[in-house]
Amino acid sequence: MPRPKSMFPCGFGDQPWLIQARGSDKETQMFINPLNGSIEERNIYEMHGQLCLSRFEEWLFLVDDLSDDCFLLNIYSLTKIDLPPIKEPFSSLGFRTLTSSPASPDCTILFLGMEENFLLFCHPCDKEWTKLPVDFDVVGAKNMLTYNGNLYVVLHDIEIIDLASLSTGCVESISMDTPDFSSFGIGFLEHLVESSGDIFFVRTRFPGLPMTTSIVDIEIYKLLDFEDEYIWLRVESIGDRAFLLDRNGGQSFCTQDTQFDKDCVYHILSCYDGERIYKTCLEDQTIEFKLLTAEAVQKKSCFHWILPVRRPIQNDELLTSFETIARSEVCQKGCGMVKNDESVGAMFISMQLTNLPIDIVQSISEQLPLKDSIRLRAVCKLWAKQLPDTMEEEPLWLMSCPKKCGTCQMYSPYKGKQFTLNLKGLSSSDVPTRLLYSKDGWILALKGSDLLCLMNPFTNDFHHLPILEDDYSYNGIAFSCPPKNSPNCTVFAIVSPPRGDFTRIIAWHYGQEEWYEMQFDNDLPFSGTDNNPVFFDGEFYCLGRWGNLGAFNPENKTWRVLDKPSPIHLEAPDIGTEHCYLLECDGELISVFRAFNMEYVRVFKLDRSNMAWNLLGDLGDVTLFLDYRTSMARTLPRKIFRNKVFLPRLHDETKESTFYYCMKTRMHNPDFKIFREPYNCVWLEPQLQ
16 A cells, blocks of 8 residues: 555655654654754554664664564565564563564574574564674674674674574674774763675764763774785775764665765764764764754663665775875865876966965965964965964964874864864874873873874974883873973873772873882772863863863872862762863862753862862953863863853854853853764874974
């Protein structure tokens, strides 16, 4: 029977949608457009009283929440395929999946048994479900994927089950390692995604518990078969694809001829403030989200991605490296009429330098260190007039390092201006670079997972530090002063577990060939947070989740948890529900605590005479720039920016507004949820010396 056109939202079938079947609570179903967050309620008779357990392309696996009846439903044709009743209690069943479309003779519906370590499965034509034991512990299962005759189960490692062995009554499996951890965050979710014949592993990182707070990083790996050995290769791009992740798995979608952005990961997550649709853009490494209204939040059932009828995804050149793309774009934009080095030389010989087209001069300027870009403006009056003055009234910038090609973006938090910096020390790197901390124009960065470096992006000075003995996994890191001409430079990193009973540190002094590591038992509880220490009065001060302080003295290599100031919280808030920052302002220590959803921002100043935190009503002429990597307090020339708190959220290119929180009005302006946030960035003051 053909479906009425009004049964589905306008545009359904042309792009991915999110669908929620709400069981016996409501006869209607929720359809959500992930591009704009709009919600439409529809009434599909075949889905009355049903919960959706899984999906494969346009097929839904539905079960009656008041009985054990279940079936497969094609969401477009409404074709229904009955399945045998499920006799196992649903409380004992975990992840489930469909191996293929029911049109395939190999289609199998699979459950993992979470209590007795079993696999429950059936085919569409079976009269009953089959239950087989497995020889691994499935309690920690995080995700499943079926591909090419195998079932991949993500645990601490990956168990690969040969689906052909199910017919023998004995489940055969082998183990494979998951990719090593190489980014930040306490919590994480892991998904396997099949895309055009390749298997990808996606690890999403959170500052707190998974699915309760915001995304801070994402890692994507591609599975390669190298000389009969499987290896995971980290990739920085997924080309024309978009990955769509939900609680039960992940899918790949070709974005050509759609409004979906390519090279992005879309993720539906349950957070403290409701359901969020996150979009992580891999090209510029930014994160944004849409918060769904309360009517869409129903804890009994979850959302599932529904794809339009699958179109073939071209595999060729999908994983073109960003470095190749970036260099190609620079060549096309900056040297459109230049064919080779000889023609470049001929051009400069045949025309006066000052007659160069201004777009070529600007392209050259963007590739120079900042101090040389400033000098370029001084070549002639025309260039001084037409080239942007990147330093005028811009005492502080937000620096974002989107990819591993050595090109960084500089954003002004006041005017929305931006320009590009080329970092020679990173241009030849074949591993991702993470920005960790900045001070006095210098940046501390992590290349790969174990190599730290100090660099000045304005002068291109670059210093490698000794390789870490273990992969980087610390709550915070900082350095005392820039390394140039300073033998007193010390780099300090700290990790302290949530229970706060001990603290582990590593440190490096300028000129040493290796790091030293120490562990201390805490006399008082100190639960570390994801924010960086502050070097103050010769010591590295660290802020704990309770609001208390710890200090490390690099001279005598001692660590202590201060009994004063007293903690701000009697009990530590849940990890990820509150962000806290420590910074120095005019010779004083400032701490800031803000709710993850910006419901409150509280600023405290340390009264050093009484060693107590004093709550500040406003900041006076001071402006705060907050981020867990680096926070700064500055007095700006323009009064309009004073008494405000800036966060690293980028304005929409179509608007001139910039996000901030006003301490006077206790309001943020505009809504922080509509902004993009780079997840590899740092606040930075220009230093040209």
